[in-house]
Amino acid sequence: MIWLVFALLVSGVLAALLYPLLKPGPAPTAADFDAVVYRSQLAEVEQDVERGYISPDLADAARTEIQRRLLSADRQIAAPSSNRRARIVAAATITVVVPLGTWLLYSAHGDPGLPGQPYAYRLKHDPAVMAAVATAKLAVELRAQPSGIGYMQLGAMYAAARDYAGAADAFEHAVSLGQENSTAWSDLGEAIVLANGGAVVPQALKAFVHSLSLDHLEPRARFYIGLAQAQIGNDRQAVAIWRDLERDSLMNAPWLPLLEREIGAAAARGKFDPRSVPPVAPDLNALNAAIARMPAAQPSQ
Amino acid sequence: MTAEIGLFALVLALFVAAIQSAVPLIGAARGEASWMAVARPAAMALFAMVALAFGALVWVHVTSDFSVVNVVENSHTDKPLLYKITGVWGNHEGSMVLWTFILALYGLAVALFGGNLPPALRARVLSVQGMIAFGFLLFIIETSNPFLRMDPASVNGYGLNPLLQDPGLAFHPPFLYLGYVGFSMAFSFAIAALIEGKVDAAWARWVRPWTLAAWCALTLGIAMGSWWSYYTLGWGGYWAWDPVENASLMPWLAGTALLHSAIVAEKRDSLKAWTIFLAIVTFSLSLLGTFLVRSGVLTSVHAFATDPARGSFILILLGLVTGASLVLFALRAPALQGGGVFAPVSREGALLFNNVFLATAAATVLLGTLYPLFSDALHLDKISVAAPYFNATVPPLIAPLILVMAAGPLLSWKRGDLKGALERLKFAAPVALVTIIAVLLLAGWHDAWTAVWMGLAVWLFAGTFTDWAGRIGLFRTPFADAMHRARKLPRSIYGMSLAHAGLAIALIGIAGSTSWQSEKLLVMHPGQTASIAGYDVRLDGIADNVRGPNYSATRATFVASRGGSIVATLHPERRLYDNPPEPKSTVGIHTNFVSDLYTVLGESDGKGGVAVHLFHNPLVPWIFFGAVLMVLGGAVSLSDRRYRIGAPARKPGIEAPPVLVASVPLVIPWRKLLRAWQYLLPVAVFVVLIGFFVFRLHQAGEGETPNLVPSVMIDKPAPHFDLPPVLAGLPGLRSEDLKGRVTLVNFFASWCAACRIEHPYLSQVSAAGIRLVGVDYKDKPVDARAWLGALGNPYQAVGGDRNGTTGFNFGVYGAPESYLIDKNGVIRFKQIGALTPEIIRNQIIPLAEKLK
Structure with missing residues (x-):
């Protein structure tokens, strides 16, 4: 096509x-394009004299000048050939x-x-667009009729589309609407971290502390609290928290490889043997005190 | 599929342009009629292909085809349909396609309506047009492909800059381009005539309507752009001497000069070399504008995404177009014989006077626009060449022009009667004097300049009226007679009168608004009233979250009253667009066609009040009326019967002997050239200018961004300092520590929002092997510790600059700022504001590699 x-x-x-x-027209004849202009100029002079815009002697001079041009133009007639x-x-x-x-x-x-991808077509056939539309629709519905479960679902949809700021916003709504469980808080914290390019910012830390206060074994919260320590240079504390998490994890826990990699990296940075660090559970009281000292957080995009 | 058809049509158009530029040109040189005849269908095919590509681009924007990168970057499904369409030329790639589309449109117009042109001239004109089209098509395809695809397609687009979502902006670029590109016609005619070696009065008549059309479009485009800037940017003004505005003013000044010198060439067969030169210069200035806006050589509010690669391409194009044509001019111009002689006091003399001053004004604006480049590159001291320079230099050049403008049309050709002309102005002179005295009495001595300008404008208006009245014999002959003559007066005369009167009205507007603008900046609470210039403006209320199609707004309601009676209700807004989430304010204007009441809504003070900026702008509407009148004048003149002379009737049977069409062979007249060295002067100046641009572009490529905040500290040793540590485990910072390794010193603070934005990217700096140290600027150590504790510490050392002394010595304006310092402790690079991954990747890391 x-x-x-x-x-x-x-x-x-x-x-x-x-x-x-391929189909040349008749051989062009001598046509005097310049002369047409000069003749019309002559006619204009006549008109101007008639209406009294210029005096007769000025008109005479103008006529002479134009006629001189007319004469020289006549000499330049040219007709091209065709070969x-x-x-x-x-x-x-x-x-x-x-x-x-x-x-x-x-x-x-x-x-x-x-192929071209007009939006109208993709609305019916492209899963990514359909998901985006469903997400937007759900967001509008929830604005009219807020529900905690609905916002959990919306947050998950945003996260799947990698819109972490949107996800954080949705999870925040969810917890404020009664989804007070450790998973919701960890979802919120994780979304904030991802929205901030991987930095465990104070709001995220607050969410993870909330999560742990509801379920002191919540693995994601423990992982990110460790990461927060690592990000301010406290590699030993980070490894202590992670080793604590490692100890409590099942052999086939999906996060174990990531955890091991992070432990190795932190130990290499701090130049110590990870096994020399005893596992320690995160100290919620100390974290709460630290959060209280932090300046009011700015909303971040 | 539509996108691919668009790209295919663009590529096909490129090859059609190649044929259009080569075949007719050779045909004209060899007198081969069929080759010359290729020009017309080629111009039509070129137009069809570029129109198809433009249509395809509009189509993918309208249907939101997010498999096209250009659509993703500049559109969004929520955008109203109008802005989906106008968004096509709201970006670099699309605007270049529009540019080429208009170029092809002019070519089509010559092909269709150029029947009165000699075949050889038409073939050459279309050939030159083809060359320009070829250059721009190649530029689009190679550096700015608007049909670049992405797979998988994006789910949605990034949206369009809210500033561009406005009817005024939507429609002024097409008119500007009609003007810029329209001057390519005068250029093509000039080059065709130079190649042919024949410039005569007939040529001048043929070129005039095209120049006039371009001039009308450019005038309208500039007026619309300035109107847009007036009512959307919310600063109360309409002209800022911004480089992009200057880029449109320069061709306008040169084009106006061209329009007038072409009259002399047409009527008297004189000033021919000068007219040709102006045609080249006018179009070159249009191209220069394009180059400046898109190359990153100058920065400006209007600048499109700038890119040195594109800059180099346009520079080469500019060099070829202008350089080659100036060389051709230098070779040919000495051979152009001057026509009729004229006395200094004559119509020709007045028009020449006009030309000299307009050309000087254009040169002055050019110098002012390019000066920052020169001073920046040559490390001269910064002299502000902004508005004060232009305001000091341009008006004195325009004033004598206006003085002569009223008298010029009254003078006759060849030898004018100055006494007679002045005698006829005996009505205009007293009126102007009375105006000056009245303004002085009303406004006082400090407005002396305004009074002079008002007087000049009235002088021009009255002089124009005198000229018109004299031509129809008003007051001399019976009224009915005069009316009869008025009907018979050629339209070109009416056009001139309208355009001159329009300029007079615009001048009154400019002088009045410049001197008598009043403004007030204050915080208002609902219910409060402020008074400005006789108006009482009451803030009735502020509504939050007013929804628009793709934004939410804070809208204020002002009620303006005068002497107790309500005059108008105004609704300025502060909008926040959804995609991208960018703010924009809209202005509330009430106009009574003499002056404007202009309200801008600012930030809320958090205590129930809002900042409000009120302006009273007297006579601003007159500027736009004047401009519209000028355009109208141009249009009326364009419709004059004299420009519609048809093709000569064929005289069958009279076969003239075949003669070589290129009657003057292109042989370099060395001897003549040596005698006429002044014709080489433009080439020399141009070579210097181009050399300079190349140097500048090279610098821009090296990461030196010109024209930003002064870089006084660049290439100077970092100041001495010794800062205490902030974090317990990390050392403080001393200037001695900077020696020996390339270091990035980052000024941050816990109170700074932008620092939070740049923070996640800082680790990229140390990851590239650059030592990263922080200076905690004007901050409490305990806050900084908490901040670093929360966000993570990327620094290898942090020093506390509690009172900001070190920052002051570095020349820090505010956090965040970053300085790249080489091994010897010399500052090599400065970033004001947050670092982004692009800046780190494209500027800091490459420079650090070089310094190692």
């Missing part, structure tokens, strides 16, 4: 370009250069196999 359009375009253009070469061989050379060149050049340059830049 697209190839047919391309072919039509090229042939249309070629037809237009070749027409004057059959020249026409064929030009036609052949055009026929080769235009399609070939277009094809080569287009292939370097174009992507003919990629």
Whole structure:
């Protein structure tokens, strides 16, 4: 289909370009373009005299000047020729250069196999767009009729679409609407961390502390609290918290590889043996006190 | 598929342009009629292909096809349809396609309506147009492909800058481009005539309507742009001498000069070389504007995404177009014989006077616009070349112009009767004097300049009226007779009168608004009243969260009254757009067509009050009326029958002997050139200018961003300091520590919001092997510790600059700021504001690599 359009375009253009070469009009006759202008200038002078815009002697001078131009123009009449061989050379060149050049340059830049994606079509057929629309619809519904469970779902949808700021906002609504459980708080904290490019900012820390206060074994909160320690340079404390988490995890817990990698990295930074650090559970009282000392957090995008 | 068809059409158009530039030109040189005849269908095919590409681009924007990068970057599904369409040219790639589309449109117009042009001239004109189109198409395809695809397609777009979501902006660029690109016609005619070696009165008549059309469009475009800036930017003004505004003013000044010198060339066969030169210069200034806006050489509020690669391409294009044409001019101009002679006091003399002053004004604006570049590159002291420079230099150049403008049309050709002309102005002179005295009496001596300008404007208006009245014999002949003559007066005369009167009205507006603007900046609470220029403005209320199609706004309601009776209700807003979430204010204006009451809503003070900026702008509407009148004048003149002379009737049977069409062979007249060295002067000046641009572009590529805040500390040793530690485990910071390693010194503070934004990216600096140290600027150590505890500490050392002394010595304006310091302790780079991943990746890391 697209190839047919391309072919039509090229042939249309070629037809237009070749027409004057293959079917030349009658040999042009001597036509005096300059003289037309000068004669109309003469006529204008006559008109101006008639209406009294210029005096007769000025008009005379103007007439003489224009007539002189008219005379010299008459001497320059030229009629071009038309040569059959020249026409064929030009036609052949055009026929080769235009399609070939277009094809080569287009292939370097174009992507003919990629179909167009009008939004109206994608609304019905593209899962990513459909999810985005469903998310937006749910967000509107929730604004009219807020529900904690609904906001949990919305947060998960935002997170799946990697809109972490939106997710954090939704989870925040969820916890304020009664979803007071450790998972919701950890979801909120994690969304805030991801929205901040991986930095465990005070709001996130607060969420994880909340999560732990509801369930002191919540693994995600423990992991991120450790990460917060690592991010301010307290590598030993970080490893202590992570080793505590490691000890409580089942053998097949999905987070174990990540945890081991982080422990290794922190130990390498601090140049100590991770096994020399005894596992310690996060100290909620100390964390709460630290949070209380932090300046009021700015909302971040 | 639509996007691919658009790209294919662009590429096909490139090759059509190649054929259009080569075949007819060779045909004209060799007298081969069929080759010359290729020009017309080629121009039509070029237009069809570019129109198809433009249509495809509009289509992908309207249907929100997010597989096209350009749509993703500049559109969003929530955007109203109008701005989906106008967003097509609200970005670099799309605006270049529009540029080329208009170029092709002019080519089509010559192909269709150029029947009165000699075939050889038409073939050459279209050939030159083809060359310009070729250059721009290649530029678009190679550096700014608007149909670049992405797979998988994005879910939605990033939206469009809210400033651009406005009808005034939506429609002024097309008119500006119609103007800029329209001057390419005069340029093509000039080059065609130079190649042919024949410039005569007939040529001048052929070129005039095209120049006039371009001039009308450019005038309208500038007026609309300035109107847009007046009512959307909310600063109470309409012209800021911004580089981009200057870029449109320069071709306008040169184009106005061209329009007038072409009259002399047409009527008297004189000033021909000068007219050709102006045609080249006008279009070159249009191209220069394009180059300045898109290359990153100058920064401006209007600047599109700038990119040195694009800059180099346009620079090469500019060099080829202007350089080649100036060389051609230098070769050919000495051979152009001057036509009729004229006395200094004559219509020609007045028009020449006009030309000299307009050209000087254009040169002055050019110098002022480029000066920051020169001073920056050559490390001269910064002299502010902003508004004060232009306000001091341009008006004195325009004033004598206005003085002569009233008299010029009254003078006759060849030898004018100055006494007679002045005698006829015996009505205008007293009126102007009375105006000056009245203004002085009403406004006082400190407004002497305003009085002079008002007087000049009235002088021009009265002089124009005198000229018109004299032509129709008003007051001399019976009224009915005069009316009869008025109907018979050629439209070009009416056009001139309207345009000159329009300028007079615009001048009154400019002089009045500049001197008599009053403004008030205050905090108001609902119910309070402020008075300005006789108006009482009451803040009735403030409504939050007013929803628009794709924004929510805080809207204030002001009720303006005068002498107790209510005049108007105004609604300025502060909007926050959804996508991207950017703020914009809209202005509430009440106009009575003489003056404007102009209200801007500022930030809330948090205690129930809002900052309010009130302006009273007298006579501003007159500027726009005047501009519209000028455009109208141009349009009326354009419709004059004289420009619609048809093609000569064919005279069958009279076969003239075939003669080579290029009657003057292109042989370099060395001897003549040596005698006429002044024609080489423009080439020399241009070579210097281009050399300078190349140097500047190179600097921009190296990461030196010109024209930003002065870089006084760059290439100077970092100041001495010794700062105490902030974090318990980390050392403090002394200037001696900077020696020996490339270091980035980052000034931050716990109170600074932007520092929080840049913070996550700081680790990229140390990851690249650059030592990163922090200076805690004007901050309490305990706050800084908490802040670093919360966000993480990326620094290898942190010093506390509690009272800001070290920051002062560095020249810190505010946190965050970062300084890259080389091994010897010399500052090499300064970033004001937050670091972004792009700045770190593209500027800091490459520079640090070099310094190692």
